[in-house]
Amino acid sequence: xxxxxxxxxxxxxxxxxxxxxxxxxxxxxxxxxxxxxxxxxxxxxxxxxxxxxxxxxxxxxxxxxxxxxxxxxxxxxxxxxxxxxxxxxxxxxxxxxxxxxxxxxxxxxxxxxxxxxxxxxxxxxxxxxxxxxxxxxxxxxxxxxxxxxxxxxxxxxxxxxxxxxxxxxxxxxxxxxxxxxxxxxxxxxxxxxxxxxxxxxx
Numbered sequence: 001x002x003x004x005x006x007x008x009x010x011x012x013x014x015x016x017x018x019x020x021x022x023x024x025x026x027x028x029x030x031x032x033x034x035x036x037x038x039x040x041x042x043x044x045x046x047x048x049x050x051x052x053x054x055x056x057x058x059x060x061x062x063x064x065x066x067x068x069x070x071x072x073x074x075x076x077x078x079x080x081x082x083x084x085x086x087x088x089x090x091x092x093x094x095x096x097x098x099x100x101x102x103x104x105x106x107x108x109x110x111x112x113x114x115x116x117x118x119x120x121x122x123x124x125x126x127x128x129x130x131x132x133x134x135x136x137x138x139x140x141x142x143x144x145x146x147x148x149x150x151x152x153x154x155x156x157x158x159x160x161x162x163x164x165x166x167x168x169x170x171x172x173x174x175x176x177x178x179x180x181x182x183x184x185x186x187x188x189x190x191x192x193x194x195x196x197x198x199x200x201x202x
Contacts, residue, residue: 040159044111046199048075055089056080061197063100065111072099077123090141090187094123098149112161117149119193121169127187145169145191159201167193 048059057080063073077094098119102111122144129139149167174189 040155041201042111044071044073044161044199044201046161046163046197048195048197050194050196051077057089059195059197061199063111063199065201068111069102070100071102071111072097074098079125090125090127091123092125094121096121096193102153112153112155114152115150115165117151117165117167119147119149119167119169121145121147121191121193141173141187143171143173145171147191147193149193155201161197161199161201163195163197163199165193165195165197169193 042065044061044063044065046061046063048061051057051059057078059075059077061073061075063071065071075094075096075098077091077096079089079092081089096119098117100115100117102113102115122142124140124142126138126140128136147167147169149165151163151165151167153161153163155161169191171187171189171191174187
């Protein structure tokens with residue numbers, strides 16, 4: 001009888017200990033996160049397929065992952081369209097250095113998730129320039145545009161990445177026709193930066 005009573009008393013404690021074991025979660029330390037990030041590689045190459053399909057143009061990006069929360073790199077843009085088809089996009093060549101801050105789910109792979117990006121775009125191109133006579137001629141231009149972008153990056157366990165981003169900037173060297181001087185109607189003081197990219201960590 002005593003043994004039976006003792007058994008009934010022990011059953012609740014056994015149940016509680018089993019529940020506690022089931023509730024245990026593995027929490028990764030910062031060192032574990034950084035080690036796993038390093039195993040994937042801290043460099044990334046990617047290609048923007050939106051530019052390739054729309055213009056056509058080649059846009060290749062390189063990023064160095066500092067840690068699980070930040071990275072920096074640059075994007076190279078080269079417009080492949082000829083003069084007959086390149087009507088709406090005036091940039092011929094652009095180099096865009098950037099620095100990124102990653103947020104939210106960076107605990108597994110590092111350098112992925114929602115990000116905010118600071119960039120400076122250095123771009124060359126051609127656009128129609130209106131003369132005082134009203135005649136339009138094509139002239140080359142160069143401009144520098146600092147800006148801000150936001151986006152989202154996904155990464156799998158093999159190190160392949162998929163990225164969406166959108167941003168805006170301001171052309172610092174753009175001049176309007178405020179004094180009656182020649183101006184570029186196809187250009188503006190602002191610009192848009194965006195893309196859909198696929199990449200690989202190494």
